[in-house]
Amino acid sequence: MSVLTADNLGVSFGAFDLFRGITFSIAPDAKIGLIGPNGIGKTTLLLILAGINQPTTGRVNIARGRRIGYLRQEAVEAFADRDNTVYNEMLTVFGDLQARQARLNALEDQMASGSFCDALLDEYGRLQEAFEQAGGYEYDLRIQQTLEGLGLGKDAWHMPLNHLSGGQKTRALLARLLLEKPDLLMLDEPTNHLDIEAVEWLERILREWEGAVLIVSHDRFFLDNTVNTIWEMSRSGIESYSGNYSAYLLQRQERWEYYERVFEEEKARLLKEVDYIQRNWVRESTHAQALGRLRRLTRDLTIVEHYGIKALRSGISWLEWTKLYDLSEPPPLDVIDAIRKVNAISMPSGRPPAIKPRLPSAHTSGTYVLRAQNVTIGYPRRALFTIQNLELRRGECAALIGPNGSGKTTFLKVLLGQLEPLKGALQPGASLKIGYFAQAHDGLDGSRSVLDELLSRKEMDAGKARSHLAQYLFRGEDVFKPVSALSGGERARLALAILALEGSNFLLLDEPTNHLDIPAREALQEVLENYTGTILLVSHDRYLIDRLATHIWELRDGKLNTFHGSYREFVLRRAAFKPYAPGRQVLLPPKPLARDNSKETRRRMLSLSLLEEKIREHEASIQRLSSELQRAGDAQNYERAHKLSWQIAQAQNALEQLMGEWEKLAA
Numbered sequence: 162m163s164v165l166t167a168d169n170l171g172v173s174f175g176a177f178d179l180f181r182g183i184t185f186s187i188a189p190d191a192k193i194g195l196i197g198p199n200g201i202g203k204t205t206l207l208l209i210l211a212g213i214n215q216p217t218t219g220r221v222n223i224a225r226g227r228r229i230g231y232l233r234q235e236a237v238e239a240f241a242d243r244d245n246t247v248y249n250e251m252l253t254v255f256g257d258l259q260a261r262q263a264r265l266n267a268l269e270d271q272m273a274s275g276s277f278c279d280a281l282l283d284e285y286g287r288l289q290e291a292f293e294q295a296g297g298y299e300y301d302l303r304i305q306q307t308l309e310g311l312g313l314g315k316d317a318w319h320m321p322l323n324h325l326s327g328g329q330k331t332r333a334l335l336a337r338l339l340l341e342k343p344d345l346l347m348l349d350e351p352t353n354h355l356d357i358e359a360v361e362w363l364e365r366i367l368r369e370w371e372g373a374v375l376i377v378s379h380d381r382f383f384l385d386n387t388v389n390t391i392w393e394m395s396r397s398g399i400e401s402y403s404g405n406y407s408a409y410l411l412q413r414q415e416r417w418e419y420y421e422r423v424f425e426e427e428k429a430r431l432l433k434e435v436d437y438i439q440r441n442w443v444r445e446s447t448h449a450q451a452l453g454r455l456r457r458l459t460r461d462l463t464i465v466e467h468y469g470i471k472a473l474r475s476g477i478s479w480l481e482w483t484k485l486y487d488l489s490e491p492p493p494l495d496v497i498d499a500i501r502k503v504n505a506i507s508m509p510s511g512r513p514p515a516i517k518p519r520l521p522s523a524h525t526s527g528t529y530v531l532r533a534q535n536v537t538i539g540y541p542r543r544a545l546f547t548i549q550n551l552e553l554r555r556g557e558c559a560a561l562i563g564p565n566g567s568g569k570t571t572f573l574k575v576l577l578g579q580l581e582p583l584k585g586a587l588q589p590g591a592s593l594k595i596g597y598f599a600q601a602h603d604g605l606d607g608s609r610s611v612l613d614e615l616l617s618r619k620e621m622d623a624g625k626a627r628s629h630l631a632q633y634l635f636r637g638e639d640v641f642k643p644v645s646a647l648s649g650g651e652r653a654r655l656a657l658a659i660l661a662l663e664g665s666n667f668l669l670l671d672e673p674t675n676h677l678d679i680p681a682r683e684a685l686q687e688v689l690e691n692y693t694g695t696i697l698l699v700s701h702d703r704y705l706i707d708r709l710a711t712h713i714w715e716l717r718d719g720k721l722n723t724f725h726g727s728y729r730e731f732v733l734r735r736a737a738f739k740p741y742a743p744g745r746q747v748l749l750p751p752k753p754l755a756r757d758n759s760k761e762t763r764r765r766m767l768s769l770s771l772l773e774e775k776i777r778e779h780e781a782s783i784q785r786l787s788s789e790l791q792r793a794g795d796a797q798n799y800e801r802a803h804k805l806s807w808q809i810a811q812a813q814n815a816l817e818q819l820m821g822e823w824e825k826l827a828a
Contacts, residue, residue: 164189164227164345164373165210170219172205179205181218182398187345191373194384194406197394199648199678203377204234206394207347210375230343232335234350234377239334240322247325247333248318251304254340258297264288300340307336310362312355328354339366345373352380356564357701369781379679381406382703389774397469404774406704420471424508427473431503434458442496452493459494462502470506520596520657520692522666526555527591530667530695531576536585538572544583545571548721553712555590555666558696560706560728563716569699573597573669576697596665598656598673607645611635611655614644619662633658650681657688666694674702703728772823779816783809 163186171181179202187193195203208214210221211231223229233239243250252259268285296303308318311332317325325333331354338346346367352360364386367374378384384391384406391402391409400416402409438455441447460479464472467488482488494502531553539545545568553559561569574580575587577597606614615626630640633654647655653673660668670689674682686705689696700706706713706728713724713731724731790805 162189162224163187164191164224165229166222167210168219168222170206170209170216170221172202172209173217178396180394180396180398183219183394185392185399185401187373187375189344189373190371191375191390192367192370192388193373193375193390193392194388195375195377195392195394195399196384196406196409196679198680199650201394201396203394204349207231207349207375207377211347224344227344228341229345229347230338230341231347232331232338232349232351234353235327235331239330240325243322246319246321247308247313248304250322250333251308251337251340254337255300258292258295258300261288261292261295262297265292303340304336307339310359310366311336312359332359335363343372345375346370347375349377350379351376352378352383357562357703358564368777369784379674379677379682380702380704381679381682382707385704421508423474424470427470428503428506431458431461431506435500435503438496438499455493455496455499458499458503459491462494462499463488463491465506520661520665520668520688520694522594522664522694524592524594524664524666526593526666526695528555529553529588530555530557530590530593531697532588532590534585536587537583538568538575539583540571540580541583544719546716546719546721548585551714551721551723553695553697555695556693557711558698558709559712559714560698560700560710561714561716562700562706567716569716570671573671573697573699576669593667594663594665595667595669596660596663597669597671598660599671605644605652605655607643609644610641611644611647612640614655615659615662618659629662630655630658649676650678650684653677653681653685657685668692668694668696670696670698670700672700672702673698674700674705769823769826772819772826776816776819776823779812779819783812783816786812 166186168184170183172179173181183206195206197203205214209216211229212221213231240250245253265285265288268281268288271281272285292298308314313329313332313336317329322330322333335348335351351363355363360380360383364383367376367387374387376384376388386405388405389403391404391406393400393402393409393413402412404412434454435458438451438458441451444451460482461473464482467486477485483490529552531551533548533551536548536551537544537546538548561572563569571580575582576589577595606617609617611630612623612626615630616623621629627640630636635651635654635658642651644652644655668689673685673689677685682702682705686708689705689709696709698706698709710728711726713726713728715722715724715731724734726734786805786809789801790809
């Protein structure tokens with residue numbers, strides 16, 4: 162039985178429909194990622210499902226006895242009426258266990274005072290067994306592991322909740338939700354305030370989650386590692402795709418191609434019908450047949466008006482449409498109206514407009530773009546990290562990763578000449594022209610229009626400037642919008658348009674995908690993939706890193722460690738040096754799509770995605786069996802322990818075979 166069902170949900174503001182016709186159900190073990198452009202209504206939908214807001218149309222049903230947990234995107238107002246410390250707030254989740262513990266302690270005190278009887282011992286035994294099975298001896302450890310996993314260390318445990326920052330409150334609220342274990346966990350951008358280690362910890366927790374999960378996230382790598390279904394949201398409903406985000410990309414491309422073919426074929430059929438009706442309408446011998454075809458055409462246009470042209474391929478008869486979807490028989494259209502309506506049918510806007518241009522380089526740099534040896538980066542009296550040996554060549558992309566505060570942005574400032582190294586010197590290559598793309602796009606003047614901002618960077622004819630902006634999807638009146646009114650994605654597109662005019666051959670990118678929705682991230686990624694110069698990328702966007710990077714530079718423990726290879730190879734290499742232990746999973750990054758995007762390539766990528774899913778399932782099975790083995794050992798159930806040991810050995814052998822298959826297919 163479904164945990165939650167939604168029927169024909171819609172939200173309207175006057176004549177404007179934010180979304181409509183949304184119907185779905187969520188299974189008890191569903192792992193769903195909800196995606197769509199900013200402003201489409203994803204957060205509004207979650208608020209409705211959580212019972213906080215009401216829809217304009219439709220209804221939501223939650224199965225009896227099921228609990229819903231909801232994490233808002235920003236939890237600044239969370240805990241407003243709570244005086245607890247962080248740790249004491251987590252303890253409130255286990256009030257029932259604490260009451261049982263208090264009763265056990267009271268019985269122990271009675272027995273310690275010499276009050277022994279069979280009834281007392283029996284009660285103590287029953288209570289202790291129930292307490293243990295309910296996790297009474299583990300909840301303190303669960304609290305500690307959850308807080309530390311989400312980056313709330315011991316120094317924060319005894320802080321009052323109202324002293325926490327907004328990001329800390331969000332993490333504390335997420336920790337409490339995870340400890341509560343609701344039947345449906347709904348998370349709105351859960352990775353916003355987490356570093357990479359905390360995100361990886363959360364990925365593992367969600368993969369092992371026994372209940373249902375519905376996640377709204379712009380983190381494509383996170384979606385790859387946590388969900389097995391993607392819901393793509395639009396104004397007219399939700400379209401479901403099986404698999405993680407990478408599998409969704411493959412299926413989406415195929416669906417677009419199929420829908421375009423369906424559109425062309427169905428519109429051609431309708432035009433053919435119109436042509437027949439026109440030619441035979443006035444002829445007495447064929448008028449009756451033309452009228453019959455006009456009635457069928459009117460029905461088809463009614464279906465198209467309500468459900469789109471794809472619905473004509475549903476295989477449902479008109480009688481079934483009237484019964485299932487409450488459509489009534491329409492009167493035949495006038496021939497002229499029918500012609501007009503058929504001609505007005507246009508291709509649904511499922512495929513987003515693409516940014517076409519590349520980032521050109523004015524000239525080619527030298528072979529070596531950047532070198533460094535025995536360099537220290539930081540501020541006076543505070544060294545951040547040292548570089549023993551570093552080299553970046555023309556056409557390569559290095560991704561600089563590391564914890565917040567480790568010195569990533571400081572390193573970019575040194576490259577831009579805004580700071581000097583504390584020791585040594587960076588050696589830039591010959592003929593370099595550096596372009597800088599910052600996360601906040603602070604260099605843009607909010608008081609100017611889009612067109613004026615571009616013209617302020619390079620003197621050119623207004624018509625040519627508008628043509629250039631059109632390549633970045635600023636068309637018509639969009640060029641006169643003030644920069645201050647642009648969304649995050651629009652600011653990124655404008656910054657790219659300006660960057661394209663500079664002709665840089667060495668790009669420094671500082672969190673370029675921050676505050677961008679998935680369509681904007683995909684557009685930026687496509688432009689950068691086609692860039693022929695050299696890139697130094699600072700980003701928490703692991704999906705972008707995986708698609709672009711040829712080198713990984715990791716800041717850890719005050720040193721810059723270099724790895725030659727992709728992010729995928731870096732993750733696997735890092736995991737290879739850690740012994741397998743219960744609770745640890747190797748979460749494989751998504752395999753990048755080949756640029757030819759052929760059917761053979763798409764099939765291969767889908768096979769990779771399915772193989773990675775099997776690998777994760779085996780890792781989860783090994784962890785579950787290891788936990789059972791631990792419990793069997795504690796209970797001295799040696800027969801059970803022997804059987805579990807054999808099962809673990811078999812599962813590990815199968816896992817090794819799957820990893821071998823994956824390596825062959827990924828090569």
